[in-house]
Amino acid sequence: MKTENQKAWFFVLPVLLLVAFNALIPIMTVVNYSVQETFGDNLFFWEGLSWFEQILRSDRFHDALGRQFLFTFLILIIEVPLGIIIALSMPKKGIWVPVCLVTMALPMLIPWNVVGAMWNIFTLPDIGLLGYFINNTLGIEYNMTRSPVAAWVTIIVMDVWHWTSLVVLLSYAGLVSIPDAYYQAAKIDGASPWKVFRYIQLPKMKTVLTIAILLRFMDSFNIYTEPFVLTGGGPGNSTTLLSIDLVKIALGQFDLGPAAAMSLIYFAITLLVSWLFYTLMTKDDAK
Amino acid sequence: MTLELKAASKVTRGITHIKPTSLVLETGHFNVLLGQTGSGKTSLIKLMAGLDPLASGQIFMDGVDVSKLSTQKRNISLVHQFFVNYPQMSVYDNIASPLRVAGMAKSEIDDRVAEAAKILQLEPMLKRRPQELSGGQQQRCALARAIAKESRAVFLDEPLANLDYKLREELREQLPELFAGRGAVVVYATSEPEEALLLGGKTALMDDGVVTQFGTTAEIYRKPENLTAARVFSDPPINSAEIVKAGSEARLRTGVSWTMSGVAADLPDGVYTVAVRPHHVTPVQAGPGAVALNGTVQVTELSGSESSAHFQMGDDGWVSLAHGVHPYEIGEEHAFYMDASQCFYFTPDGKLVA
Numbered sequence: 001m002k003t004e005n006q007k008a009w010f011f012v013l014p015v016l017l018l019v020a021f022n023a024l025i026p027i028m029t030v031v032n033y034s035v036q037e038t039f040g041d042n043l044f045f046w047e048g049l050s051w052f053e054q055i056l057r058s059d060r061f062h063d064a065l066g067r068q069f070l071f072t073f074l075i076l077i078i079e080v081p082l083g084i085i086i087a088l089s090m091p092k093k094g095i096w097v098p099v100c101l102v103t104m105a106l107p108m109l110i111p112w113n114v115v116g117a118m119w120n121i122f123t124l125p126d127i128g129l130l131g132y133f134i135n136n137t138l139g140i141e142y143n144m145t146r147s148p149v150a151a152w153v154t155i156i157v158m159d160v161w162h163w164t165s166l167v168v169l170l171s172y173a174g175l176v177s178i179p180d181a182y183y184q185a186a187k188i189d190g191a192s193p194w195k196v197f198r199y200i201q202l203p204k205m206k207t208v209l210t211i212a213i214l215l216r217f218m219d220s221f222n223i224y225t226e227p228f229v230l231t232g233g234g235p236g237n238s239t240t241l242l243s244i245d246l247v248k249i250a251l252g253q254f255d256l257g258p259a260a261a262m263s264l265i266y267f268a269i270t271l272l273v274s275w276l277f278y279t280l281m282t283k284d285d286a287k
Numbered sequence: 288m289t290l291e292l293k294a295a296s297k298v299t300r301g302i303t304h305i306k307p308t309s310l311v312l313e314t315g316h317f318n319v320l321l322g323q324t325g326s327g328k329t330s331l332i333k334l335m336a337g338l339d340p341l342a343s344g345q346i347f348m349d350g351v352d353v354s355k356l357s358t359q360k361r362n363i364s365l366v367h368q369f370f371v372n373y374p375q376m377s378v379y380d381n382i383a384s385p386l387r388v389a390g391m392a393k394s395e396i397d398d399r400v401a402e403a404a405k406i407l408q409l410e411p412m413l414k415r416r417p418q419e420l421s422g423g424q425q426q427r428c429a430l431a432r433a434i435a436k437e438s439r440a441v442f443l444d445e446p447l448a449n450l451d452y453k454l455r456e457e458l459r460e461q462l463p464e465l466f467a468g469r470g471a472v473v474v475y476a477t478s479e480p481e482e483a484l485l486l487g488g489k490t491a492l493m494d495d496g497v498v499t500q501f502g503t504t505a506e507i508y509r510k511p512e513n514l515t516a517a518r519v520f521s522d523p524p525i526n527s528a529e530i531v532k533a534g535s536e537a538r539l540r541t542g543v544s545w546t547m548s549g550v551a552a553d554l555p556d557g558v559y560t561v562a563v564r565p566h567h568v569t570p571v572q573a574g575p576g577a578v579a580l581n582g583t584v585q586v587t588e589l590s591g592s593e594s595s596a597h598f599q600m601g602d603d604g605w606v607s608l609a610h611g612v613h614p615y616e617i618g619e620e621h622a623f624y625m626d627a628s629q630c631f632y633f634t635p636d637g638k639l640v641a
Contacts, residue, residue: 179369179371181367181369181371182371184333184336184338184365184367184371185365185367185371187338187358187359188336188338188358188359188363188364188365188385189359189384189385189388190358190359190360190385190388190389191384191388195388199373199375199376199384200373200374202375203373203374203375204374
């Protein structure tokens with residue numbers, strides 16, 4: 001005889017509580033703020049969707065979103081191919097493997113704000129090693145506190161330095177898992193190095209590359225600490241990415257309503273693009 | 288086609304994988320490389336395929352020295368133990384890929400792929416990807432690629448090892464037929480003596496990086512040149528024990544003795560090693576020539592219609608293999624009968640003398 005009771009719910013309860021505290025409750029707080037106006041004293045006035053409308057119509061948001069997409073696009077277009085190329089040129093066995101791996105992992109071990117501070121000092125035109133070298137030895141004017149182009153180049157190079165290793169390590173893990181037999185088969189068929197890459201290495205790296213691209217997309221799309229420490233969003237608003245703008249609205253201007261609405265829109269965009277990436281990259285397997 | 292090795296050897300970082308080996312492999316029958324795991328079968332195949340460089344010696348194909356020729360120019364095929372296909376290509380493209388690299392006309396590629404697919408019953412799956420196929424179908428796809436290519440030499444490196452029992456038998460039956468009349472030298476590596484016997488042709492016994500004996504399979508089975516060859520070509524392992532010959536009498540250390548006959552009887556007196564295959568040691572007395580061995584049963588196995596028993600006699604372990612089901616009790620004293628006419632005799636350093 002089967003006994004029917006509701007005991008099973010007790011087993012789900014811990015997970016439910018955990019998810020509630022780390023995701024549902026914070027998000028609902030933000031939702032709460034996004035549809036109301038508050039002037040302190042815990043007084044709230046219903047605003048409906050007007051904050052969302054305001055954000056979606058604001059040029060400031062459009063500009064920041066544009067900069068954010070440009071930044072993420074540049075990061076992916078540089079880091080993914082570069083990471084694959086480095087992984088392909090790394091040794092497969094021998095004593096150099098651990099040396100390469102540790103060297104690759106080093107940048108990722110440095111805390112984000114330290115990375116920002118490091119590159120800030122590194123690129124100072126008067127005392128920074130790189131800044132001084134470019135300005136005085138090469139004679140090229142380079143000052144990221146004045147030139148938006150210099151500021152962009154610096155945040156891109158910094159991120160490439162910091163995070164290409166992730167793509168390298170994941171690709172490398174995919175590469176070393178390919179049995180020798182595949183390379184032998186290609187050799188017997190007389191396949192060119194490009195064909196070997198296209199038909200053996202790339203397909204075998206696909207799963208890890210999907211993860212690498214997703215991680216790099218999410219991290220670069222939500223990036224805050226490094227550019228904030230490095231440029232603070234300047235000069236002007238030229239490197240004010242979405243998250244930096246969001247913090248300015250929320251904590252600088254203390255417009256909690258619009259900031260909450262913007263957070264939710266930001267979150268929705270990240271989710272949507274991640275889903276798009278994932279669906280596109282795994283489309284073939286589902287067939 | 289002939290494939291000839293002249294004192295070919297392989298050394299990597301100071302370790303010798305293949306000692307200088309000479310072989311002449313011909314078309315028209317299977318050339319089986321039989322040896323245990325680690326005996327150098329795969330190394331030898333890679334050497335012949337040109338995937339590894341020769342440390343010394345030469346390799347000839349049809350009398351032409353190909354030692355320095357790269358793998359793709361040798362026009363060979365290799366089928367691996369695990370199923371190697373291009374994951375992103377359809378079965379059709381997989382079979383066609385070497386032909387495309389060779390720059391063959393589209394219509395001819397079509398014909399060849401269709402033929403190979405027909406022989407290997409892959410026609411309904413030509414549009415699928417390898418990972419959508421079963422293990423047996425994936426391996427058939429790899430075999431189809433080797434057939435369609437019409438290469439001069441085909442190397443099959445334990446191609447059936449990862450297939451289940453049923454498929455293995457099925458494909459093994461088809462294999463000789465597949466390559467018959469194609470003019471390619473077929474080399475088949477396996478660790479199973481039974482497989483070598485079933486495939487026939489010629490067999491090269493391999494042990495510790497060297498070919499110990501080469502000849503027609505049946506001949507090698509009947510006359511292993513040395514004790515190692517006899518051991519490699521027996522499953523379960525061949526029984527061997529030391530004997531002292533005096534006159535025409537052979538005596539084991541345990542005291543059991545029998546009268547030697549034929550060539551064996553004419554050997555000079557002294558110490559020899561006797562070896563006898565497990566199926567010539569049976570639990571029932573077969574004929575008047577049978578020698579009784581009394582031992583303690585230690586392990587028994589029943590495989591289908593055959594039962595085997597490992598028994599201890601003195602210091603030596605023996606194996607018996609007999610048709611039918613024989614009830615053994617572990618630890619019991621049991622009489623086994625050895626057919627003395629089926630014994631091989633080796634000198635103490637392992638050479639066959641009778």
